[in-house]
Amino acid sequence: MTGKLAAFFAVPILALATPAAPAAAQSEPYDASRILDSFDIIALYAVANEIGASLEPEDDDSVLITFANGLKASVYFTACNSGRCLGTRLQAGFGKPGNKSIARTEELVEEFNRTKAAVKVFNRGDGSSMAQEYIIADGGITMGNYRAQVNLFSLMINRFRQTIYSDD
Amino acid sequence: MRFSLKLLFILAMAAGSVTAMPPLAAQETGFDEARVVSAIGDAQLRAVITRIGATITPLDEEKNALRIGYTNGARGIARRMACPPDIAPGEPCKGLLLIGYFAKPEGVDDARAMAAAMQFNREQNLASVAVSQRGEHVVKTYVIFDGGITLGNVAVQVALFGESVAAYQTLLFGGEN
Numbered sequence: 001m002t003g004k005l006a007a008f009f010a011v012p013i014l015a016l017a018t019p020a021a022p023a024a025a026q027s028e029p030y031d032a033s034r035i036l037d038s039f040d041i042i043a044l045y046a047v048a049n050e051i052g053a054s055l056e057p058e059d060d061d062s063v064l065i066t067f068a069n070g071l072k073a074s075v076y077f078t079a080c081n082s083g084r085c086l087g088t089r090l091q092a093g094f095g096k097p098g099n100k101s102i103a104r105t106e107e108l109v110e111e112f113n114r115t116k117a118a119v120k121v122f123n124r125g126d127g128s129s130m131a132q133e134y135i136i137a138d139g140g141i142t143m144g145n146y147r148a149q150v151n152l153f154s155l156m157i158n159r160f161r162q163t164i165y166s167d168d
Numbered sequence: 169m170r171f172s173l174k175l176l177f178i179l180a181m182a183a184g185s186v187t188a189m190p191p192l193a194a195q196e197t198g199f200d201e202a203r204v205v206s207a208i209g210d211a212q213l214r215a216v217i218t219r220i221g222a223t224i225t226p227l228d229e230e231k232n233a234l235r236i237g238y239t240n241g242a243r244g245i246a247r248r249m250a251c252p253p254d255i256a257p258g259e260p261c262k263g264l265l266l267i268g269y270f271a272k273p274e275g276v277d278d279a280r281a282m283a284a285a286m287q288f289n290r291e292q293n294l295a296s297v298a299v300s301q302r303g304e305h306v307v308k309t310y311v312i313f314d315g316g317i318t319l320g321n322v323a324v325q326v327a328l329f330g331e332s333v334a335a336y337q338t339l340l341f342g343g344e345n
Binding site for chain 1: 201202204242249263265282286289290293294295296298299300306308309310312313315316317318319321322323324325332
């Protein structure tokens with residue numbers, strides 16, 4: 001992670017919950033073919049381990065994930081009912097690049113958002129920006145797909161970082 | 169994962185130009201919501217769209233793009249992406265791009281339209297919106313099949329996209345896309 005990457009923005013949301021997991025359960029092995037019909041910290045730990053990422057609980061019930069490429073993001077479990085959460089939201093905040101105006105930064109962010117489909121990025125109005133991905137478990141996805149989507153987010157935010165913090 | 173916005177607009181405008189065509193009759197192809205797929209073909213996609221009660225209009229001979237007419241009045245385009253080279257038309261592809269197109273809104277000034285896009289991107293989890301330099305708005309989301317997802321999950325994602333398009337329509341100008 002470069003020093004340019006700003007601290008992450010904790011966005012309060014409704015129906016937010018991060019089910020706690022016992023330490024032993026957190027070592028549950030990764031099973032690519034296992035069907036997940038909800039998300040929890042156990043599955044996230046398994047996926048994170050698989051892609052070389054680490055997790056750290058945050059004070060606001062989110063989880064800080066540090067990817068193998070050094071970038072960090074906040075993970076929120078959403079759409080929770082009776083301990084089952086159907087959504088995983090990943091979001092990473094980026095500060096205003098020191099070598100660019102707000103207008104130029106916003107142009108770069110908008111261009112990235114126009115041309116990339118796998119991640120959403122948007123301006124926050126002060127030169128800072130946010131990248132988000134939302135994963136839903138409704139109906140069931142494999143743990144392999146969960147892994148692929150989380151890993152893709154790490155790749156996309158790395159591209160985004162390179163785009164907005166370029167030297168031009 | 170890069171795609172051409174120009175291509176999206178061409179597809180979107182093509183979708184608008186065939187509105188007189190009746191949707192195809194429902195084609196039940198044995199939709200099994202528990203079936204895990206790591207790619208999606210044209211027949212499976214049609215089964216998904218039919219299952220959620222939406223209508224289908226084909227947009228290209230390669231069978232990669234379909235227009236979706238949602239029951240809530242929203243319209244979208246489903247374009248299968250990340251297809252293996254040299255596959256036959258309709259064969260499975262590993263990605264599905266969903267888009268909803270809005271021409272530059274008349275009667276809405278540019279600043280208000282951009283504010284709507286920013287608000288949508290801040291508040292909506294399931295889709296994003298991009299605005300072209302000509303003022304056209306595209307709501308989009310991307311479904312990734314790598315590793316496998318159930319057809320039930322695909323159906324939910326396609327259905328929720330229709331809700332996202334309708335929500336943006338209301339946010340932008342309360343009209344039709």
